[in-house]
Amino acid sequence: MTDLDLRSDPADLTAALVDIASVSRDETAIADAVETALRNQTDGFEIVRTGNRVLARTQLGRDSRVILAGHLDTVPIADNVPCRREGAGDDEIIHGCGTVDMKSGDAVFLHLAATMTYPDISDTDLAHDLTLIFYDCEEIEARYNGLGILAEEMPDWLTADVAILGEPTGGIIEAGCQGTLRVRLTASGVRAHSARSWLGDNAIHKLAGPLSVLADYSPRRVVIDGCEYREGLSAVRIDGGVAGNVVPDEAFVDVNFRFAPDRDVDAATAHVRELFAPFIDAGEVTFTRTDAAPGALPGLAHPAAAELVAAADGRFRAKYGWTDVSRFAARGVPAVNLGPGDPNLAHKRDERVESAQIREVADLLRRYLSVEV
Incomplete structure (x- = not known):
């Protein structure tokens, strides 16, 4: 020893x-x-x-x-x-x-x-x-x-x-410290041969709306006890596809939210869900929280x-x-x-x-x- x-x-x-x-x-x-x-x-x-x-x-x-x-x-x-x-x-x-x-x-x-x-x-x-x-x-x-x-x-x-x-x-x-939250947005479709794409429903395409929300998002800056916390909402993983000639029937994007400590996990989850609510309510994607830790x-x-x-x-x-x-x-x-x-x-x-x-x-x-x- x-x-x-x-x-x-x-x-x-x-x-x-x-x-x-x-x-x-x-x-x-x-x-x-x-x-x-x-x-x-x-x-x-x-x-x-x-x-x-x-x-x-x-x-x-x-x-x-x-x-x-x-x-x-x-x-x-x-x-x-x-x-x-x-x-x-x-x-x-x-x-x-x-x-x-x-x-x-x-x-x-x-x-x-x-x-x-x-x-x-x-x-x-x-x-x-x-x-x-x-x-x-x-x-x-x-x-x-x-x-x-x-x-x-x-x-x-x-x-x-x-x-x-x-x-x-x-x-x-x-x-x-900031809190952290990860959610998965999953899109489902119908698989088809890409030469007959009109027979399918492309799951990847359904992620275009959520990705545009992420690209346009303006994060908060919050000052607490003289400390400025900068929030961030980011796509950290995206996956989908079957083969080079197949319209995919499933795709997902993982989103990470780093939130200021004036929010708790539930409030942070509600905020992220609200951002994607139009796509969730339209049935284009499902919303699943996969990980969370408070700030x-x-x-x-x-x-x-x-x-x-x-x-x-x-x-x-x-x-x-x-x-x-x-x-x-x-x-x-x-x-x-x-x-x-x-x-x-x-x-x-x-x-x-x-x-x-x-x-x-x-x-x-x-x-x-x-x-x-």
Whole structure:
């Protein structure tokens, strides 16, 4: 088992975590290493291991509680483990699977847990009670997501005044998240030989109307707590056809709606259905919702969240994608994304993170979490 030094430079800790391969559903080794390090190198935490999820929390009686949550799994390795480091000091770049998504965020959280609670080395005290959640299976189907399982089986661990998810944001607070909805519009017709097309009813042609709606759609821009969310409605898949000489009797288009968090899933579904209602009511297409996940309001007006914004020198923006902050928001917990790394590099073969940015995020969160002693 790899020994992790939680008190080392968080960039070094990032490299050590990357070198523990942890593709989704194979997180035992990294969960073992994280659990052992937390038990041996922190003080004052209740520590619980459940499956490949490692939980730790203080009970100091502070007026507020902050959750630091990060997933331990990565997408499949692409010849990029172990990590490769180039440069030195603030110019160093660490290459490897998970450097961005999100072992650098995990490293920051683990480093702070050790250096802010161990009495022999800490010169600060926690301003908030602290909960750490390291979980599995974030990168695969939602039914396996470790945070979702915790929400069902151990919901008290998700109770806090604010939650910080270590997703890559370039070191800038990304508040809340958009919801996501997918629907399938299916058209049916009558199959025929294309040389006698008048004997058939072309299902593909029936999608022309819905596609024109998509092409002409003007998405909303919504400002919530100073964050602008930009909605989007897109065709993401279209299929149909039998052979080069056959009028097709079935075709479909899949539509993805990314909606601002002031809508819930039902309202988002109703909006999309209304757009295609003329074609649905005319019997040209059927409408089926195939997937949905709610968004998360930013909640930056909450005092604990406002303190975080202040510690970040007022730098924040909306999160356009969907992340697990939604699971906290569903429980009434304001949640933000904040971590090192360019999110555009996540999952890429050349995934990489700047060591200086890892340290910057660690310093930002240290200011937020601590009071001088």
